[in-house]
Amino acid sequence: MSWAEPRLRILGVDPGSRKTGFGFIDWSGRQSRWVNSGCLKLPEKMELPDRLVFIAEKLEALVQAEQPDCAVIEQMFVAKHARAGVVLGHVRGAILLTLARLKLPLHEYPPLQVKQTVVGVGSADKQQVGHMVRVLLNLKQVPQEDEADALAVAITHAHNTSSLALQVVPK
């Protein structure tokens, strides 16, 4: 596969109340290629508003550097632990605001669809997701959990982009 081909650069984000994973991949319409991924660890002692600023600034810098065509995030359902759900809602709201202000087209997928796309079964566990992300992107090692989830949602969008031809911008 030649990467002189047009490609879609996808940013996947996995928001968390303590850590937020991110992953950039390039999708040629046939294959995904890893570009960049990692984990933003939120400083624990920071007050929530400052943590939101921290994450917004880091995300903006990553988007500036990697210039994705779109961003993808898992749909959020009601959390098992209501308190964690409230904080996660704040983090997710700050991330959606930041990405929307950067004018990135935003896509959301339910967690079930992400697991189905990446592993083949909706009941897949974290380990299986990490393993398949490693295989699909030809990585030397399994990424850390939030990083793998961010890459998995990016891969999901790649595989579910039916009208790629319309979206791909030659670079």
Next chain:
Amino acid sequence: MSWAEPRLRILGVDPGSRKTGFGFIDWSGRQSRWVNSGCLKLPEKMELPDRLVFIAEKLEALVQAEQPDCAVIEQMFVAKHARAGVVLGHVRGAILLTLARLKLPLHEYPPLQVKQTVVGVGSADKQQVGHMVRVLLNLKQVPQEDEADALAVAITHAHNTSSLALQVVPK
């Protein structure tokens, strides 16, 4: 009371998943004066990320226009309706991010303390809060609900600011 005195301009915000109230008051150390208040109604048909951008832009314009010294918001507890709590968490996260990026000092008060300060009893209902906000700010009519709640949290901060002398900036 002369308003040539130093004063603290306080922005109170009452985030909601459909409507967000705001209220600016000036506090002289002895008395509050109404400056501006209202309700940002979120366009219902807008997707959540766009709604967050809408609210961020409106808030930024208000802060630019009114130049408050600080912002105050009610602490959020776990919502009765988990789904509404998730959306509210997103809105609140976007608001906290926006205010923090504007470098406004942020203060939070529990709902109980707001009612106690404004009405005198923690069990006060919405109507009593609206009535007392009207009386305390010498308004001609009771503000709408979210607007009254935003003004109430601003009044709460005014009355709980012990070190006003240190915070007041002559204007």
